[in-house]
C-alpha cells in the first residue's frame with residue numbers, strides 16, 4: 646500500500662479526480678493527506694469530507710521560500726509519502742525541496758509542454774494561435790514545468806474559444822490523465838532513464 650500526499654492551493658478538482666479514481670479503482674494506495682498553502686482552498690472541504698487528513702502550511706507565515714519549503718517538507722514527511730502529487734499547487738519550489746522528493750513527485754501542467762510553461766497557459770495558447778492545446782503530467786525537477794513527461798492529452802482549440810472555454814476543455818482531460826499517471830506510479834509501472842519515462846504495460 647503506497648501513501649500519497651496531495652498538495653493543493655485552490656479548488657482541487659484534480660485532487661478530487663485522483664481521490665475518486667483511487668477509491669473506485671481500488672488502487673494499492675491510500676491518500677494519506679491533502680495539504681494546502683492556503684487555509685481558504687476550497688478543495689480542503691472535499692478531502693475532509695472523504696475522511697482524509699488535511700493540513701495547512703501557510704506560505705504567508707514564513708519569511709523566506711526556504712523556510713516555508715522546510716516547514717512544508719516536515720508536514721509532508723509526517724505522512725510518510727511514497728508519492729507527492731502537486732495538484733494546482735501554486736508555489737515555486739526550492740531546489741532542496743524538489744531534490745528531497747526526486748523521482749516521487751508529480752505535477753500536472755495545463756499545456757502541451759514544452760509549450761507554454763508558467764502561468765496563463767490558456768491565454769498563451771490563444772495568443773499563439775495554436776490549433777491544439779492540452780495538459781502534461783510530469784515528474785518534478787528543479788526547473789519550473791520541466792521534468793520527465795509521463796502522459797499528455799491534447800484538445801482542439803476552436804475558433805471561438807475563450808480562456809474559460811479552453812481551460813474547461815483541458816481540465817476535463819486533466820481529470821483523466823492525472824489519475825491514470827498516478828495509478829501507473831503506484832503500480833510500479835514507471836521508470837525514468839536519461840530524462841525519459843518508460844511505462845511498463847506488460848503488467849495486468
Ligand code: GRF
Pocket residue numbers: 653654655656657658659660732733734753754755780816819
Ligand atoms: C489545473 O489546471 C492544473 O493543471 C493547474 O492548476 C489548475 C488546478 O485546478 N496546475 P484544480 O485546483 O485541480 O481544480
